[in-house]
Amino acid sequence: MKPYRAVVIGAGIIANTHLQTLHQNGRTELAAVADINRSRAEQLASNYAIAAYTDYKEMVAAERPDIAVITLPHFLHKEAAIWCARQGCHVLVEKPMAMNVQECFEINEAARSSGVTLAVGHMQRYYPAMVKAKQIIESGRLGRLIMMTERRWGDYFAVNRPAWFLNKAQSGGGIAINIGSHSVDKLQWLTSSRVTKVKASLTFFGERGDVEGSANLLMQTESSITANVALSGYHNVMMNEMDLLFTDGQLKLEGSHKLWIGDKIRKSLEPVELEGEPDAFQAQWDDLLNAIERGCEPGISGAYGQSIAEVVAAIYHSHESGAEQAVEGAGSSAV
Ligand SMILES: NC(=O)c1ccc[n+]([C@@H]2O[C@H](COP(=O)([O-])OP(=O)(O)OC[C@H]3O[C@@H](n4cnc5c(N)ncnc54)[C@H](O)[C@@H]3O)[C@@H](O)[C@H]2O)c1
Structure with a gap:
């Protein structure tokens, strides 16, 4: 089966853990990373020999990923998750899902109407x-x-x-x-x-x-x-x-x-x-891939993220x- 093409949006502290997870996952092709801070994006990209972007919208348009991982500051989760969903990308958004309940609701509406799977990164x-x-x-x-x-x-x-x-x-x-x-x-x-x-x-x-x-x-x-x-x-x-x-x-x-x-x-x-799987980020990623493959909700769905x-x-x-x-x-x- 063709691997899932994935990108990471945000190249800050937690991004490398996700990049490593995707890089090591047998069902995933890690494509690119974006950060408004060019040197952060380039530094992380060079670790995995992937492309670096400063504009995540440009990255998604150019790389056509199946899945986007969002590791941005909380106030940017909503904008990025909705935008990715509307481009037809499945989404793993870091926790907390968004700034408040209304934002979670809007993200869930966008994922539902775009027919994509969305998971929230409560990996513990x-x-x-x-x-x-x-x-x-x-x-x-x-x-x-x-x-x-x-x-x-x-x-x-x-x-x-x-x-x-x-x-x-x-x-x-x-x-x-x-x-x-x-x-x-x-x-x-x-x-x-x-x-x-x-x-x-x-x-x-x-x-x-x-x-x-x-x-x-x-x-x-x-x-x-x-x-x-x-x-x-x-x-x-x-x-x-x-x-x-x-x-x-x-x-x-x-x-x-x-x-x-x-x-x-x-x-x-x-x-x-x-x-069991000792790496919680790997287990979280596999759960999302399984949900996409089976057409079911992931362990930590958008509705559940909203409940938090x-x-x-x-x-x-x-x-x-x-x-x-x-x-x-x-x-x-x-x-
Ligand atoms: N699951 C966990 O255990 C865990 C641990 C740490 C952080 N987190 C979560 O991960 C998310 C990110 O946290 P962090 O500690 O990595 O933060 P961070 O500040 O280190 O990283 C955020 C990155 O986003 C970049 N950025 C800001 N605006 C951007 C934009 N418009 N386009 C592209 N890039 C942009 C910043 O330059 C920065 O590099 C948060 O939701 C946080 O709560 C989860």
């Missing part, structure tokens, strides 16, 4: 540790899942973070939309259940920009599982852990690659052996109102 669910955790939840061997707690702490205001991330007009917000959207995805995916209610408390103590630097989130799913997600982006803090607590045991995820289990036969937490934007909107509303916020649209789309 493809980590083997996450896949295994979901299998264990669904097996019922630890009883009923009661709650999730997640702690992600790290320097959000580090000097090497591109400035647009810290400008709300270009990013849509700070740690809550950027890191919190991964947390919402994991909660919804692991529990196969949408978040329906949120109580959020944010702080704005970053020395640069106008976005929140911490978020304390209490969320509830439609299956009545509660989650407490603590995100802190201030200085000299380090943590990346998630605990899943059941009626008969516990799972602990340390970083992205270590899973521990506690149950009635073990005296202490023990490591769980992991299987709906929770993120509730997070910001809850912080502003000081009250618990119902998630608009919850119940209207499947997880």
